[in-house]
Amino acid sequence: MITLSTLPKVMKAAVVDAAGPPEAIHIKEVPVPALASNHVLIALAYAGVGIWDAEERAGSWGSVKPGTILGADGSGTIAAVGSHVTTFHVGDRVYSYSYGNRSGGFYAQYVSVPVDRVAPVPAHLEMKIAGGMPCIALTAQSGLQTLKVTHGQTVLVFGASGGVGSCAVWLGGEKGATVVGTARPDAQEYVRSLGAAHTIDPNSPERESVIKRAAKDGFDAALVTASSDALPSFFSHLKPRAPIAFPNGVEPEPHFNGHPASAFDGAMSHEAFEKLNAAIGARTLPLRTQVFPFEDVAAAHHRIEQGHVVGKIVLHVDL
Ligand SMILES: NC(=O)c1ccc[n+]([C@@H]2O[C@H](COP(=O)([O-])OP(=O)(O)OC[C@H]3O[C@@H](n4cnc5c(N)ncnc54)[C@H](OP(=O)(O)O)[C@@H]3O)[C@@H](O)[C@H]2O)c1
Structure with a gap:
């Protein structure tokens, strides 16, 4: 087991020095991040790859600071804990979501993150699924909370x-x-395996009749993860005043007259992780993952930019 005294001084990380195509990402040796008193150092096993990583790399949000390590979430084991941390111990299996993490991202052998952005990986969850989940699951949870989704609703x-x-x-x-x-x-079969009662091809000419069959009394709420010309056909089946919610990043922002529409973000907090872990309990979340080896990080970015990824792309960073 790794202790603070045996930690290496340098690690491999996928670094971007200037905005560019996927090939702008280089695997380099960089210093292992410093450990603040309220941080934990995670030896990463898997890191999530999101479209936001590709947008950051491409410079869509402005210039890229030289030495930027991409990645907002991942799974691994605790390698060291800060002096004020009492809730985790070296060797614990954890997962974390820390968007814009100040001491560097998750495409690396080690990441140092504030302890309230870390949670134990539920016992039955595979590490590769745990590595891809934190951002998207906490975002989905925020969306369902925003919509106040309850038992019995459609x-x-x-x-x-x-x-x-x-x-x-x-x-x-x-x-x-x-x-x-x-x-x-x-x-569609994958989406049903996640628990959907009905699936609809948004581009099918028969979608109107399929929606009517699937939601006879209309939808109580709509969670929208992509903009599309097909949205008004679906929104026209919302019950009166039924809410719409979408994560920040979905553009153009969806709206439909007579229905409140709210943007939301995934919560990066201890409370949000506790709620997620309680929902998972002893179950496993059957998230489909496509795993890329760490050295194929550019290929992972090409893949995410092609679109139509089913489930989630993860990087295997356990070197
Ligand atoms: N603010 C936050 O905290 C936060 C956190 C996470 C994500 N986000 C944002 O949330 C959005 C979703 O993220 P994600 O990681 O879930 O993306 P994703 O994995 O690419 O999923 C997008 C989904 O929308 C579908 N879709 C895309 N274009 C479509 C179209 N024109 N018509 C119908 N369906 C379409 C995709 O299916 P197809 O196979 O048909 O393309 C897929 O099911 C992104 O904009 C992301 O930036 C925000």
């Missing part, structure tokens, strides 16, 4: 085969809602 998850959508379908089903998910035909 909820539309538009874009159900992607990361946030997969988790929203599963968590919505766990809450006792009847979930109707949109997905291309080749992803």
